[in-house]
Amino acid sequence: MNYEDVMKLALERGFYFPSCEIYPDAQAGFWEYGPSGVSLKNKFLELWRRELIRRDGMMEIDGSQIMSKSVFDASGHLGNFADPIIKCVKCKSTFRADRTIAEISKIEIPESADLEEFDNAILKNNIKCPKCGGDFENAKKFNMMFKVGIGPEEEPAYLRPETCQSIFVDFPRLFKTMRGKLPLGIAQVGKSFRNEISPRQSLLRLREFYQAEIEVFCNPTKLDQMENFSEIQDTVIRILTSSESVVMTCKEAVETGIIPNKFVAYYLGILTEFYDKTGIDITKSRFRKLGNKEKAFYAQIAFDFEVETTVGWLELVACNYRSDYDLSNHAKKSKEKFEVMDNDEKVLPHVFEISMGIDRSLYTILEHNLYDDKEHERIVLSLKPYLSPIHVGILSLVKKDGLKEKTDEIYLQIKRKYDAFLDHSGAIGRRYRRLDEVGAPFAVTVDHQTLQDGTVTIRKRDSMEQERIKISELDSLIAESTAYP
């Protein structure tokens, strides 16, 4: 199914929809999750915690969304998280200053250069608007961070453009008080904010979006001493470099040098295992090794985890080896000490990050799991049972003869433990199909036989098969079938 089909499902079944949609001044790039979306998101995050956080004994924190100016001074976002732009006086088109100058005059000016450098280059080389030949206004910086004013004096602060800065800032306290030991993973789930020029495609490019980030602090001299590497050495990953596309095990990737060390390979391996369990088609995924020009300003080595969808390859996760970029800058700016002891050695840890875009991941899960079952005239969201917004539908075959009451009774028994949905109204087939669309893996139906022998039918979403089971077996069956892997 394609983007439009997913969009339609999202709107009709309460997965997500535009924010502030009843008002004319609603801005692009802001979306809300409805009940089904929240339920899916919560379960996705629980899987993330199980597969990555608990697996490695990482810590999870929950930091402020608004952070002080100093943080972004140190992190480099104030200077670097901005694009130099130039605007044509005549046709009002806006261009990236560095790129436009490089294209026309072959002069490379780094994007972080002073604005005068761009203006001078434009003057000297007589650079005009590529569209209409008009002159340019002076170069400006467009910073993608949202500025906020704190208190009556409107002290400047910013909405965080990535969640990880609180992890770096909090690192000294966390390491000391939580008895940290390298390598140490610290994780965070939360919102980040970027003032995108042109947000588009619902959850795929947002101005306010969810990230699940993991920052692993490590001793840079021990990147190949990775005890649990054996756990994932045979995990198959797909890698795209500038020259080739390969499918190989993590072990082979390290041996051939495509991945620089066991440490990085380990995390790419467990990330792959995680995404496999979300129900994304892992054969349509790849780690794209980024070239120097594509990398973020803080990254030394970068792999983007990308997945193919009907709107192209989507970047779901950015894996960056940030070295000591963040810690050394925060140490310099704050005068706080960030060195820690690793056995007898004093080290300033390096950082490898796994920065996951939650919204994009959820979209991809929906797209990869939605299919049109033409034979049975139904749309099925074939989610993994543990991710389904609704675990089980509880239905009465007909309302009369006490079936409704019996159905209510079963619903009452299980509704606190599972996401159950009670439905009495309409034809049974219609109710099954509605449940298929929100991905409920099971439907339990109460019929006349139920009143006689205490059994119900349980219908499976994907096969549409039914079997009779005792009501007393219901709990354990659902528990088993919807358990995380």
Added chain:
RNA sequence: GCGGAGUUAGUCCAGCCUGGUAGGACGUCAGCUUCCCAAGCUGAAGGCCGCGGGUUCAAAUCCCGCACUCCGCACCA
């Protein structure tokens, strides 16, 4: 931000050219029916036609702005 195409009920769309304040399908709800897969029958709810302004006796319809959506450019988790 630019270029192109759009915006009418929860969803998809007709009506617009040739002004006279809305219609279909699906979905939803209630009842009947129905003893297991979107059946049928009856009834109902739901839209000041994206927002604002203009022209007109009269605007979904013509004109102008703005917002949003989609496709390209650029940017990115």
